[in-house]
Amino acid sequence: MTTPTLPRKKSLSTAARVLRLIGSLFDPRAWLHLVKIINYYNYSHVAPMRSVRFAGARNVSPDAVFHHPERIEIGHRVRIGSRCHLWAGPRDGRIVIGDDVLFGPEVMLTAATYRYDLGSPVTDQPMAEGDIVIGNDVWLATRALVLPGTRLGDGCIVAAGAVVRGDFPPMSIIAGSPARAVSQRVIVQ
Structure with missing residues (x-):
């Protein structure tokens, strides 16, 4: 044959x-x-991305957007998914991201937000800014929103669609709107 x-x-x-x-x-x-x-x-992402301080190897989606990139620091082996937005504050709000962090699609970090005091239009008021600090080995799932002043400890997981503000200890599993720690990660040996 x-x-x-x-x-x-x-x-x-x-x-x-x-x-x-x-x-x-x-x-x-x-x-x-x-x-x-x-x-x-x-x-809009290409020129600003040149100003971001990357510590090492990274995987950034071509449609990720960075605002005020001179105030954004990104650690080693960070993966940023499609249509993510990282907005540092226009004056002094910084975004600091640790090593081995994973961003799902459409995650938004904003280190500045408008105030809403009565007596003047929202757009005329100064922005409230606060640093965002994300520890090592953190996973932010699809459409998570991280607001000014947030600190996520090492090993945190943020659920899809969570609206996060505040300090969260290491190994927290965070979910909801407003977000809260719903569980802790356990180390399996």
């Missing part, structure tokens, strides 16, 4: 290769791809 073989493609002659190259120069798909590559660098 013989083994079936695939039909062999004919090798292209030099003239055929040159004609294929010339044809690709006039192919609109090739030009469209080039425009997409060039336009990538016009996204």
Whole structure:
């Protein structure tokens, strides 16, 4: 019994290769791809991301957004999912992220928020700013929102959709809106 073989493609002659190259120069798909590559660098995240202080290797989604990146510090081996927003404060609100942190898609960290005192429009009031500090080995699940002044200890897990403000001890499992510690992580040996 013989083994079936695939039909062999004919090798292209030099003239055929040159004609294929010339044809690709006039192919609109090739030009469209080039425009997409060039336009990538016009996204709002590319220039600001250059100002973020990265400690080491990282995996940042191309559509993550950084505001006031000069006040954002990111540790080693951090993974930032798609459509995440990291907004440091316009004056002094910082975001400090430890090592081995995982951001699910659409997570938002904001180190500044508007005040809502009566007597003047919200947009005319100064922003309330507070540092956000995230420890090592923290996981923020899809659409978690972290507000100014939050501190997450090492090993915390933040559930999807949680609205987090305040200090949380290491190894907390945090859920809800407003978020609270619902459990503790246990180390299995």
